[in-house]
Amino acid sequence: MSDRRHNFNAGPAALPLEVLQQAQEQFVNYGGAGMSIMEMSHRSGIYEQLNNETQALMRELLNIPDHYHVLFLQGGASTQFAMVPLNLLTGGRVAAYVETGSWASKALKEAKLIGETAIVATSKPDEYRRMPDLTNLVLPEGAAYVHMTSNETIQGTQFKSFPDTGSVPLVADMSSDIMSRPLDISKFGLIYAGAQKNLGPSGVTVVIIRDDLASGAPEHVPTMLRYDTHVKNESLYNTPPTFSVYMVNLVLKWIKAKGGVAAIEKANAEKAALIYDEIDRSGGFYRGFAHPESRSPMNITFRIADEALEPLFVKESEKEGFVGLKGHRSVGGLRASAYNAVPYESCKALAEFMADFRRRHG
Numbered sequence: 001m002s003d004r005r006h007n008f009n010a011g012p013a014a015l016p017l018e019v020l021q022q023a024q025e026q027f028v029n030y031g032g033a034g035m036s037i038m039e040m041s042h043r044s045g046i047y048e049q050l051n052n053e054t055q056a057l058m059r060e061l062l063n064i065p066d067h068y069h070v071l072f073l074q075g076g077a078s079t080q081f082a083m084v085p086l087n088l089l090t091g092g093r094v095a096a097y098v099e100t101g102s103w104a105s106k107a108l109k110e111a112k113l114i115g116e117t118a119i120v121a122t123s124k125p126d127e128y129r130r131m132p133d134l135t136n137l138v139l140p141e142g143a144a145y146v147h148m149t150s151n152e153t154i155q156g157t158q159f160k161s162f163p164d165t166g167s168v169p170l171v172a173d174m175s176s177d178i179m180s181r182p183l184d185i186s187k188f189g190l191i192y193a194g195a196q197k198n199l200g201p202s203g204v205t206v207v208i209i210r211d212d213l214a215s216g217a218p219e220h221v222p223t224m225l226r227y228d229t230h231v232k233n234e235s236l237y238n239t240p241p242t243f244s245v246y247m248v249n250l251v252l253k254w255i256k257a258k259g260g261v262a263a264i265e266k267a268n269a270e271k272a273a274l275i276y277d278e279i280d281r282s283g284g285f286y287r288g289f290a291h292p293e294s295r296s297p298m299n300i301t302f303r304i305a306d307e308a309l310e311p312l313f314v315k316e317s318e319k320e321g322f323v324g325l326k327g328h329r330s331v332g333g334l335r336a337s338a339y340n341a342v343p344y345e346s347c348k349a350l351a352e353f354m355a356d357f358r359r360r361h362g
């Protein structure tokens, strides 16, 4: 469809066109029910089936073992920043945080409101341009968990591997790279992700939690903020974000049809390479923000050596049909978010636009 933009928004972000069209077809009358999915009770058989199927698709695509639960919650990843320590930081223990950028820092800030924390690795001295090496992580005695951010959306950095934290549960915020690559779920105690980048629209947050971690919340933790509430009720304790879950369902089927996460990972690498290659061959006209070994295929952050050209870059790009290339207000510069649903053609068009802009202004 020619009126679709090249959408590089950081989130909410591009959704697959096929998914949008399918939702459009089913919008007014879902599955012959004579109403839309949004107008149905979340206690209806149809919705329950959708809820179960979406959980099953998550399990299948990420190869999630049986002793984990998949939850669909609300409140965004930002609520998980609090829910994780509320449920897991118990018994006067210490929560270990890996400090890698804007989002890891926000998660840490929230945990400090709830209990004792320790920073066990940081890339702050590197201006968060690289992910710290976690191979010899030293944890405080009796740490409650280790928290890390797999992909820093604002800095454009990504962990390429995950540490072995032994008996201490590893908790990961995967908001900006979940479903972009295969994972060994058994390394993690808990994974959470807002849906609005790789999974669907905003409004639903996916939590993957190992069974033994779901029931440790102290008594004073309110019902809605307890993982055990949602585990016991299969994410149907209260009214769930039904339309968002429905959209996630369609996106997961789209990923499956593409060949699953391994195929998606390969496609993402090819897409990101188009843009990083243009940065690298620009002779210093463009400068990547992240160190090459920590570069994220999801969020490609860069500057123009002559920073005064950046507003012009954004303005010209918008005229050419690109959206979302202005960097986050906290770090400036430029950012292209090339999530799962961003087509190869959009990345190719962006690399060509960048080369053309360089020739005209270099």
Ligand code: PMP
Pocket: 011, 075, 076, 077, 078, 079, 103, 149, 151, 152, 153, 154, 173, 174, 175, 176, 194, 195
């Ligand atoms: N963590 C990461 C890595 C993110 O990118 C974001 C959102 N951009 C958040 C957390 C916060 O998510 P939400 O807006 O869903 O609370």
